[in-house]
Amino acid sequence: MRIGELAKQTGIAAHTIRFYESKGLLPKPKRGMNGYRTYSDESVQVLSRIQTAQRLGFSLEDIHSLVGEKANANGLDHEKLLGHLDARLEEVEQLLNRLTLQKAEIKEFKKQLEINWQQGSCMQADELTQLNKDVNPKH
């Protein structure tokens, strides 16, 4: 299989596959006498693993140690994998907290804005300052 076919089967663009190879995520494939890369079905699996890890939010650097050359050479041990999963889980939870807070603040802001608007008071660019007072009472 050449790179174009692999791209078609995985939905990952050919130049992205080369980029992954350059980052060590994908083992260097054999070359035909023309210099073209030659892949087997196994490469589809490797790329699928990368896609999965990406969907879970892992960075390519994480993925490098999860499914890259190193990982394949050493064999992937459960402890290390678990560590990565827990680390990512904590990241996700922090992000969820931050975003949940943001959502609440934006809604609160909208509410204040509507009140001001109905009162006909035109604060122009000061609404954000206003919110700052609501949220951060030191001002």
Added chain:
Amino acid sequence: MRIGELAKQTGIAAHTIRFYESKGLLPKPKRGMNGYRTYSDESVQVLSRIQTAQRLGFSLEDIHSLVGEKANANGLDHEKLLGHLDARLEEVEQLLNRLTLQKAEIKEFKKQLEINWQQGSCMQADELTQLNKDVNPKH
């Protein structure tokens, strides 16, 4: 007030304040005869607004139209502000959905991993492929 004092009062580094100025987020301040930037308390307010908008997750580009030179020149209208808020709210909600899904998938993955581990089966790097099968049954 010179830039260092403004930096101290807002907690924003002096070079970041200059950077904001270069992006048009902050109006160009007057200069002393030595060329130093001279700020008034109003600048503290502007920077506070920027900080608030950032805490809500707005990009500097958004902030530019919210509190930047243009916004101040035109006067900020409620419709436009509301539009920005709603757009950001939708973004936040999409992110929350994505992250909630990721969290569930990672937990599911951990569960599977523990099961495999207790069974003593050593799948090495294939766990991610395994997860892929669980989640994306076309393989």
Added chain:
DNA sequence: ATTGACCTTAAAGTTAACTTTAAGCTTATA
């Protein structure tokens, strides 16, 4: 007078995950 803190500018560096460009082979099709 000199040391150190503070100020100035413009430009380059940082990180992530690609994408684009340039310049040139190879292969398949009409």
Added chain:
DNA sequence: TATAAGCTTAAAGTTAACTTTAAGGTCAAT
């Protein structure tokens, strides 16, 4: 045979929000 599609490389470009660097001028205190 010609042309279009596909392959090769290396290097530069992209976006965001800064940070760092370089090279230097100014100010306060000892």
